Amino acid sequence: xxxxxxxxxSIIAHVDHGKSTLADRLLEITGTISxxxxxxxxxxxxxxxxxxxxxxxxxxxxxxxxHEGVNYLLNLIDTPGHVDFSYEVSRSLxxxxxxxxVVDANEGIQAQTVAxxxxxxxxxxxxxxxxxxxxxxxxxxxxxxxxxxxVFDIPTDECVRISAKQGTNVEKVLQKIIEKxxxxxxxxxxxxxxxxxxxxFDHYRGVIANIALFGGEIQKGHKIVSAHTKKxxxxxxxxxxxxxxxxxxxxxxxxxGYVIAGMKEVTEAQVGDTLFLYxxxxxxxxxxxxxxxxxxxxxxxxxxxxxxxxxxxxxKLTLNDSSVTIHRDSSLALGAGWRLGFLGLLHMExxxxxxxxxxxMSVILTAPTVPYKAILSSAKLIKEHGKAEITIIxxxxxxxxxSVSEYLEPTVLGTIVTPQEYIGKIIVLxxxxxAVQKDIxxxxxxxxxxxxxxxxxxxxxxxxxALKSLSSGYASFDYEDAGYQAADLIKMDILLxxxxxxxxxxxxxxxxxxxxGKLLCERLxxxxxxxxxxxxxxxxxxxxxxxxxxxKAYRKxxxxxxxxxxxxxxxxxxxxxxxxxxxxxxxxNVEVPRDAFIRVLKRE
Ligand code: GDP
Ligand code: MG
Numbered sequence: 001x002x003x004x005x006x007x008x009x010s011i012i013a014h015v016d017h018g019k020s021t022l023a024d025r026l027l028e029i030t031g032t033i034s035x036x037x038x039x040x041x042x043x044x045x046x047x048x049x050x051x052x053x054x055x056x057x058x059x060x061x062x063x064x065x066x067h068e069g070v071n072y073l074l075n076l077i078d079t080p081g082h083v084d085f086s087y088e089v090s091r092s093l094x095x096x097x098x099x100x101x102v103v104d105a106n107e108g109i110q111a112q113t114v115a116x117x118x119x120x121x122x123x124x125x126x127x128x129x130x131x132x133x134x135x136x137x138x139x140x141x142x143x144x145x146x147x148x149x150x151v152f153d154i155p156t157d158e159c160v161r162i163s164a165k166q167g168t169n170v171e172k173v174l175q176k177i178i179e180k181x182x183x184x185x186x187x188x189x190x191x192x193x194x195x196x197x198x199x200x201f202d203h204y205r206g207v208i209a210n211i212a213l214f215g216g217e218i219q220k221g222h223k224i225v226s227a228h229t230k231k232x233x234x235x236x237x238x239x240x241x242x243x244x245x246x247x248x249x250x251x252x253x254x255x256x257g258y259v260i261a262g263m264k265e266v267t268e269a270q271v272g273d274t275l276f277l278y279x280x281x282x283x284x285x286x287x288x289x290x291x292x293x294x295x296x297x298x299x300x301x302x303x304x305x306x307x308x309x310x311x312x313x314x315x316k317l318t319l320n321d322s323s324v325t326i327h328r329d330s331s332l333a334l335g336a337g338w339r340l341g342f343l344g345l346l347h348m349e350x351x352x353x354x355x356x357x358x359x360x361m362s363v364i365l366t367a368p369t370v371p372y373k374a375i376l377s378s379a380k381l382i383k384e385h386g387k388a389e390i391t392i393i394x395x396x397x398x399x400x401x402x403s404v405s406e407y408l409e410p411t412v413l414g415t416i417v418t419p420q421e422y423i424g425k426i427i428v429l430x431x432x433x434x435a436v437q438k439d440i441x442x443x444x445x446x447x448x449x450x451x452x453x454x455x456x457x458x459x460x461x462x463x464x465x466a467l468k469s470l471s472s473g474y475a476s477f478d479y480e481d482a483g484y485q486a487a488d489l490i491k492m493d494i495l496l497x498x499x500x501x502x503x504x505x506x507x508x509x510x511x512x513x514x515x516x517g518k519l520l521c522e523r524l525x526x527x528x529x530x531x532x533x534x535x536x537x538x539x540x541x542x543x544x545x546x547x548x549x550x551x552k553a554y555r556k557x558x559x560x561x562x563x564x565x566x567x568x569x570x571x572x573x574x575x576x577x578x579x580x581x582x583x584x585x586x587x588x589n590v591e592v593p594r595d596a597f598i599r600v601l602k603r604e
Contacts, residue, residue, distance in 0.1 A: 001073040003254040004183045008075045008212070010058075010092045012120060013102035014110035014476065015081035018132040020044055020055055022102060022164040022173070023078040029170060030063040030074070032242055043078040043243055047357045048350055055080040056350050057320070058092040058198065060210060060256055061243035067178055074177060075256040081112050083478045084344035087291040087323040090119050091271065094288065095197045095212035095256055098126035098181030100173060105131045105139035105161070109147045109443060111415045111478035117152055126181045129154055130173055135163040147443050184214075184254040191280040192216030192224070194259070195287075199269040201316040207263035208245070211275065212256045214285060219250040223278035224261060228270050232278055233261035267315070271322040291323035292481055293341025294410075295460050296393040297348060298329055298366035298503075300337035302594065306361070307336055313359035314338065317351070324351060329394065333502045333587070334364060339394055342368075345460060364585065364594060366503040369395055370410050370457045373484055378403030395505040398491040409487035409509070410456040413438065416467065417449050418475035425470045426450065433458035434509070453482060455509070492546075494520055495538040496528075499588035503597045517547035520600060527596035530554035535590055 011019045020041035027033045033042060043059040044050060055078060063074040077092040079085075093099070099120040103113055120127055129148050131141045145156040160176060162169040186193075193215035200208050211218075218224070222235045237260040239247040251257045263269050272287030301310045318324045325341035342348040348368060355361045372392045376382050381403050392398055414435070418426055420442075430437070430452050439451035454463075459479065467475050490513055494504040504524070508516050517539025524537050532553055539547040584591040 001071070001252070001255075003186060003188070003252075005070060006073045006075070006183050006254040007098070007177050007181045008077075008096045008184055008254070008256055009098045009100060009177055009181055010077040010079050010089070010096045010120075011100045011102060012079055012089060012116040013081055013132075014104070014107070014112040014116070015054060017081070017102045017104040017107070017110075017113070018164045019081065019102055020078055022100070022130070022132065022162070022170070023061070023076060025164050025167050025170045026063060026074075026076060026174065027061060027243070029167075029174065030065045032061060032063050045243075046354065048353045051353075052350075054082060056082075056085050056088070058088045059243060060095075060198075060241045062240040062256065065174055065178075067175065072178055073255070074174075077256075079116075081116070082346060083112060083115065084342075084347035084350075085323075086115065086119070087343060089116060090123075091197050091288055093119060093123045093125060094195065096125060097184055098128065098177070100128045100130055100177070102130050102132050102164075103144055103148065105133045105141045105144055106136050108140075108144045108447060109151055109417060110476035111417045112476065114151065114415055114417070114449070115478040115480070121152075127152075127154070128173070128176045128180055129159045131159050131161045132164050134161045134168065135166050143444060147447070151443050151449075186213070186215050186253040188215075188217055188253045190215035190253065191282050192218055192222075192275070192277045193282045193285065194218060194275040195285045196269060196271055196273040196275065198271060198320075200320045205260055207265075207269040207319070208258050208260055209263070209269045209275075210241075210256070210258050211251070213251055213253045215253050215282070216277070217250050217252045218259060218275075224259075224275050225278050225281070226268065226270075227274040227276065227281075227284035229268060229273075231268065233263060235259060235261045269319065291325075291343060293323075293325050293371065294343050294412075294456060294481075295345060295348060295368040295370055296339055296341045297368040298331065298334065298337055298364075298394065299340050300331070300334040300364040300366075302362055302364055304335045310361050310363065313355060313361045317354060317359065321351060321354075323347070327393075331396065331502055334366075337364075341371075341393070362594075364503065365597065367395075367506050367597065368460065369393065369507055370460060372398075372410070372487075372489060372507055373408040374399050374404045375406045375408070376403060377405040392507070395491055395507050396502070398489075398507055401490075407487055407489040408484040409489065411482045411485050412454050412456050412459065412479040413482040414452045414454050414459065414477060414479040415449060416452070416475055416477050417443070417447060418471055420446055420448050422471040422475055423448055423450075426467065426475060429463075429466060429470060430454070433463060434511075454479070455485070455487065457507075457509070490541055492517055493540045494524065495536070495540055496524075496587050496590045496592070497536050498538075499590075501587055501592070501597075504600065513541060514546055517541075521547045521549040523600040524596070525549040525551050527599050528590070528592055531591060533589070 013019045028035045058079045060077045065072045079089045141161045145159045194211040196209045198210040238251045240257040274284035276282045327339045329339040330336045376388045435452040435454045441449045488510045494501045521537045534553050535551040537549040
């Protein structure tokens with residue numbers, strides 16, 4: 001395949017607008033997978049993706065397509081839509097020259113449509129707008145075309161109307177890809193220059209690096225060097241993804257594929273690295289901006305003897321998800337562990353679920369916190385840190401007010417797209433979250449796009465759920481980093497019978513302390529089962545108690561009375577209780593279910 005017959009593209013869209021379904025049809029039409037009724041989101045390979053019905057990992061597939069007598073090689077990358085995984089999208093785009101922007105014919109432009117459009121636009125990629133789900137009864141492609149014209153300045157006649165589900169007009173999308181997306185600009189005669197844009201760890205074969213070739217060629221036996229580590233490797237296997245790994249003799253400039261080269265350590269195949277031939281060094285590609293974590297949480301093994309296993313699982317999983325940052329951390333109550341940075345709460349949950357499902361690890365997670373900052377005024381502390389401005393990613397390290405001249409909190413610029421009838425309620429919600437309105441734009445007669453500057457901690461936990469519920473699911477939300485602002489912050493502890501619950505220590509805005517404290521106590525009361533004694537649940541700022549709930553003791557004879565007669569039933573119950581205990585954490589004398597903390601933090 002000469003370079004001019006290659007097209008590299010991503011499919012981008014808001015969640016649920018049909019990216020993965022369109023990818024299925026493209027795989028079928030090109031004969032990459034056989035047509036069966038069961039092809040559903042075949043590129044969503046992870047268990048967590050199948051269970052949640054969302055894409056969290058970008059996936060590549062090479063398609064072969066013949067058009068007007070010419071054979072084309074198309075490399076498709078299906079991407080996630082949710083804001084928490086936008087790092088996957090931006091990385092994928094670096095291996096592409098164009099995108100297919102999918103918009104639902106019924107829902108129209110949504111917040112993540114806008115965000116993903118700008119990622120492609122800023123990367124100067126060719127953009128093919130596609131209006132999907134025209135088979136739906138309430139589809140209104142004309143209206144959506146007008147929105148696309150208004151918001152993105154793309155003429156209405158450039159849109160392709162399709163039904164990914166039924167296959168209508170999908171062939172037209174392929175033709176547009178060939179016409180509109182330029183082939184990659186590179187040369188096989190140049191020295192090898194390969195960008196590692198993703199990698200996974202295979203238990204048997206070591207690191208499998210997904211690469212995009214910007215120059216030269218690569219084949220088995222080649223000696224290659226990593227620009228990042230300067231280490232040398234011998235290539236064992238190269239190939240393309242169809243979408244499973246299929247070995248080929250060579251990969252050429254312009255192609256997207258994978259390489260296995262005996263990298264055994266997960267640290268050896270950094271995403272963003274450039275590979276070149278031994279003794280033929282090239283200028284490394286710019287790589288990727290590192291992801292900027294939005295929330296941090298502590299992670300600890302349930303049992304300290306599992307520490308090393310968890311460490312190795314974390315290393316392998318973060319290779320596949322390079323947007324997670326890791327620092328070692330420890331706590332009196334929880335032992336040795338880590339502080340992890342995530343792009344959002346969904347990201348944190350998905351990462352945790354992948355640890356459980358793919359590595360069989362279960363962990364204790366602490367309350368997520370956003371990265372606050374403090375400008376220190378105490379000479380002693382400044383000397384200790386070697387600087388005056390520090391970032392606080394752990395509430396345990398929150399410096400006292402007397403040694404601080406100013407606290408700062410991170411902010412984001414949020415985009416909300418909503419039918420106009422919900423504007424009133426949404427404005428009230430945003431004000432309640434200390435947000436400041438920045439812009440308002442009618443994208444058609446009925447839909448509005450609002451821009452607000454939010455303190456990040458006000459949206460991280462449950463803003464999206466609140467927005468969804470007050471708009472009956474119709475409003476969508478996305479955000480981007482917008483720097484820091486001064487804030488009046490305090491640290492709040494949660495106590496059980498006087499003992500602090502380390503998992504729930506939080507930093508909060510002082511205006512919100514009472515409300516937050518009260519809420520956490522109430523929710524914790526619901527999440528902890530009654531025990532043999534009364535439990536005081538308190539929120540405290542320093543020594544001052546600001547909220548309290550009391551969990552009454554249960555009467556212990558109930559179980560004995562009901563099941564006393566039936567010995568097997570009784571044994572079964574005791575066994576189940578013993579298993580349940582493993583999932584408990586003891587704070588003082590109080591037993592707390594391990595998942596209680598997450599439930600408390602996530603309003604249900
Ligand atoms: P993604 O989140 O963008 O990858 O979206 P999916 O491909 O997972 O699709 C989301 C939902 O929309 C699934 O239930 C699909 O079956 C459905 N869907 C996708 N394309 C169409 C279409 O053309 N018509 C209809 N009626 N439903 C579709
Ligand atoms: Mg998907």
